[in-house]
Amino acid sequence: MVMYMLIIENLKVKVEDKDILKRVNLKVGDGELHVIMGPNGSGKSTLALTIAGHPKYNIVEGRMIFEGEDITSLKPEERAKRGIFISFQHPVEIEGVKILLFLQRVLKNLKGIDEVKAYELIFGAIKELGIDESMLQRQLNVGFSGGERKKLEMLQAYLVKPKLLILDEPDSGVDVDSLKVIAGIINRLHKKGTSILLITHYGRILEYLKPQVVHVIKEGKLVASGGIELVNLIEERGFSALEEVVS
Amino acid sequence: MTTKLEDILKAGSLEEILGTALPYPKEIELKGKITKDVVKELSKIKNEPEWMLRHRLKSLELFEKLPMPRWIVGIEELDLENLVLYSKPEVGEVRGWDDLPESIRRIYERLSIPEIEKKFLSGLTAVFDSESVYSNLKREFEEKGIIMLPMEEAVRKYPDLVKKYFGKIFPAGEHKFSALHHALWSGGVFVYVPKNVKITFPIEAFFVIGSAMEGQFEHTLLVADENSYIHFIEGCSAPMYKGFSFHDGMVEIYAHKNAIVKFTTIQNWSRNVINFNNKRAIVEENAYVEWIEGSIGSKITYTYPSSVLKGEGARTTQYVVSLSNGPYLKDTGAKTFHLAPNTSSKIVSKSISANGGINIYRGLVRVIKGAKNSTSTVSCDSLILDEKSKAYTYPHNQSDEPSANLIHEATTGKLSQDKLFYLSSRGIREEEAKSLIVLGFISEILEGLPFEYVEVLKRVIELEFSEVGGVG
Numbered sequence: 018m019v020m021y022m023l024i025i026e027n028l029k030v031k032v033e034d035k036d037i038l039k040r041v042n043l044k045v046g047d048g049e050l051h052v053i054m055g056p057n058g059s060g061k062s063t064l065a066l067t068i069a070g071h072p073k074y075n076i077v078e079g080r081m082i083f084e085g086e087d088i089t090s091l092k093p094e095e096r097a098k099r100g101i102f103i104s105f106q107h108p109v110e111i112e113g114v115k116i117l118l119f120l121q122r123v124l125k126n127l128k129g130i131d132e133v134k135a136y137e138l139i140f141g142a143i144k145e146l147g148i149d150e151s152m153l154q155r156q157l158n159v160g161f162s163g164g165e166r167k168k169l170e171m172l173q174a175y176l177v178k179p180k181l182l183i184l185d186e187p188d189s190g191v192d193v194d195s196l197k198v199i200a201g202i203i204n205r206l207h208k209k210g211t212s213i214l215l216i217t218h219y220g221r222i223l224e225y226l227k228p229q230v231v232h233v234i235k236e237g238k239l240v241a242s243g244g245i246e247l248v249n250l251i252e253e254r255g256f257s258a259l260e261e262v263v264s
Numbered sequence: 265m266t267t268k269l270e271d272i273l274k275a276g277s278l279e280e281i282l283g284t285a286l287p288y289p290k291e292i293e294l295k296g297k298i299t300k301d302v303v304k305e306l307s308k309i310k311n312e313p314e315w316m317l318r319h320r321l322k323s324l325e326l327f328e329k330l331p332m333p334r335w336i337v338g339i340e341e342l343d344l345e346n347l348v349l350y351s352k353p354e355v356g357e358v359r360g361w362d363d364l365p366e367s368i369r370r371i372y373e374r375l376s377i378p379e380i381e382k383k384f385l386s387g388l389t390a391v392f393d394s395e396s397v398y399s400n401l402k403r404e405f406e407e408k409g410i411i412m413l414p415m416e417e418a419v420r421k422y423p424d425l426v427k428k429y430f431g432k433i434f435p436a437g438e439h440k441f442s443a444l445h446h447a448l449w450s451g452g453v454f455v456y457v458p459k460n461v462k463i464t465f466p467i468e469a470f471f472v473i474g475s476a477m478e479g480q481f482e483h484t485l486l487v488a489d490e491n492s493y494i495h496f497i498e499g500c501s502a503p504m505y506k507g508f509s510f511h512d513g514m515v516e517i518y519a520h521k522n523a524i525v526k527f528t529t530i531q532n533w534s535r536n537v538i539n540f541n542n543k544r545a546i547v548e549e550n551a552y553v554e555w556i557e558g559s560i561g562s563k564i565t566y567t568y569p570s571s572v573l574k575g576e577g578a579r580t581t582q583y584v585v586s587l588s589n590g591p592y593l594k595d596t597g598a599k600t601f602h603l604a605p606n607t608s609s610k611i612v613s614k615s616i617s618a619n620g621g622i623n624i625y626r627g628l629v630r631v632i633k634g635a636k637n638s639t640s641t642v643s644c645d646s647l648i649l650d651e652k653s654k655a656y657t658y659p660h661n662q663s664d665e666p667s668a669n670l671i672h673e674a675t676t677g678k679l680s681q682d683k684l685f686y687l688s689s690r691g692i693r694e695e696e697a698k699s700l701i702v703l704g705f706i707s708e709i710l711e712g713l714p715f716e717y718v719e720v721l722k723r724v725i726e727l728e729f730s731e732v733g734g735v736g
């Protein structure tokens with residue numbers, strides 16, 4: 018029997034009385050890398066944020082099982098503590114909160130690592146990933162470019178080493194060099210056993226990764242699942258090509 | 265053995281630290297209608313010179329004449345005629361903390377005041393109700409000619425020095441409550457720093473109002489002679505009781521040529537106190553006055569530290585931090601008067617409103633004609649943590665000098681659901697997220713405080729937003 022990291026069953030999600038996700042089913046095996054592709058507005062971020070527990074997204078039906086446990090009604094911080102980490106498509110600016118202090122808190126809360134040890138880990142990770150040290154003294158995402166934000170998300174993921182990493186468009190708005198750095202971090206985490214759900218709009222990043230499964234989402238439904246060949250199909254002929262695959 | 269400071273850091277709430285008010289022996293109480301006889305009686309108890317009695321009586325006349333300021337709210341809760349106007353706790357001669365009655369000493373000990381004194385202060389005065397119950401300046405500073413005495417004692421011992429400044433910086437006739445203050449003032453501290461003397465460690469005054477329905481009218485006068493330096497810290501606290509108490513204190517500062525004065529207030533009254541402050545500094549040539557006005561507690565607070573930049577090149581910075589967490593009001597701000605050329609001022613106001621709290625900023629920057637090349641920057645940042653809470657900003661700039669440069673900026677930040685979600689997705693719960701954001705918001709101001717105070721303040725703010733704390 019395959020051990021599943023995450024099982025999503027029949028998930029129906031509403032935002033402000035609007036149906037967004039319509040019966041989504043998904044299984045991510047332990048240590049697998051899954052890709053979700055789909056056009057703008059198809060519900061990719063909704064899926065990611067629902068798994069992470071954003072209060073704005075109302076689950077009207079279905080459930081989510083993480084490592085055998087139903088997490089559907091758990092608070093976001095509880096999900097995070099169990100090993101779910103989301104890298105946001107649009108990380109928010111939080112004024113006044115210095116990144117170093119923030120990262121220390123994150124490591125303390127999620128991993129029980131004390132400040133001193135956290136400090137070492139953070140500086141070690143920064144060197145290893147080639148991130149500019151001065152970033153640590155800045156405020157959380159304040160005045161950050163899109164690329165900087167994505168890198169900070171990846172730094173956090175790298176420090177936390179979650180069991181399940183949800184990446185919401187880590188490749189949008191970043192230049193080629195940053196894209197390589199980001200893909201490198203994803204690969205390292207994947208090698209260390211992290212299960213990954215990667216959302217991407219462009220597929221550019223897939224040149225550097227080897228996903229096991231590719232899903233396609235349209236209008237709130239998973240309309241196709243398959244191998245990397247789906248990516249090539251979409252690249253060549255666009256999302257409309259899937260009409261033929263599905264029918 | 266754990267120290268008192270650690271107790272504070274570990275305690276669940278301010279109530280846990282201070283508890284509810286306990287009875288303590290009082291020697292004298294004056295209450296009822298504010299009349300000439302009451303004022304005379306007060307003056308007699310204090311064994312004051314004639315000139316001070318005259319000053320009080322003149323102030324009383326002004327109090328009777330002056331109208332109630334229109335901008336005051338919440339005073340209706342307060343029956344001035346029913347307040348204890350003067351309360352002298354029963355305290356014998358005090359040489360050290362051990363000489364204080366247990367019930368009073370315990371309050372200071374629970375706030376770790378004696379420990380802080382030992383470790384990082386040059387001197388300390390403790391005011392309980394209407395009297396200074398403890399006052400001690402470390403010997404090395406006494407030897408340098410620094411004077412630090414309870415205000416009453418200074419009136420008797422240094423009449424000429426006191427007379428020169430008392431009520432000259434913040435006159436009685438300014439408004440109804442300054443007049444009331446001058447008529448009834450009691451307790452407080454007088455500090456004089458001689459020419460060229462720099463006090464390395466702060467001097468602190470700590471104020472406690474021990475029971476309900478009391479008025480506290482302490483007067484602090486701080487004179488920094490030419491080229492001197494002093495950092496004065498003022499702390500305020502009160503246990504919980506039923507009914508209200510009224511605080512109408514005053515601080516007068518005179519910074520002579522080239523002097524540097526830092527004046528820090530950390531006000532954490534219990535939510536029974538209606539807090540009214542009158543604070544003003546006169547700043548001479550090339551002198552510098554820095555106010556840090558931190559208001560955490562009280563039901564209602566009115567405080568607007570003011571700097572009068574009188575000499576050429578005089579400078580001031582006014583940091584105003586106000587937290588209204590719960591159904592409370594902070595009406596705070598800063599006032600600066602540029603009266604000479606090349607003067608400069610910086611006002612930084614940071615307000616935090618949460619759980620239905622209201623903050624109002626009122627500021628005034630006035631540049632008179634001839635105050636050439638003066639500059640002023642004002643920035644008002646409001647942080648609103650939820651939908652129920654509010655912040656208002658009423659800055660007022662008035663310049664008659666064309667070469668002056670005034671800048672004003674205001675921002676309002678709201679704690680959105682998305683910000684909270686971002687932090688919670690990183691394992692940071694709502695309460696922790698709020699204190700993190702609040703501490704970050706005021707970090708610029710915390711950086712200017714001694715480490716020990718920063719630690720205590722951080723803890724106080726964490727308590728405010730923890731489930732157990734947050735006096736509601």
Ligand SMILES: Nc1ncnc2c1ncn2[C@@H]1O[C@H](COP(=O)(O)OP(=O)(O)O)[C@@H](O)[C@H]1O
Pocket residue numbers: 032033037055056057058059060061062063064073
């Ligand atoms: N917070 C929200 N408030 C209102 N509508 C939302 C919100 N989030 C998503 N939606 C709506 O849900 C649909 C799917 O959005 P989203 O999940 O962000 O798509 P994607 O990430 O695939 O571009 C869109 O129609 C969008 O307008």
Ligand SMILES: [Mg+2]
Pocket residue numbers: 061062063106185
């Ligand atoms: Mg999206």
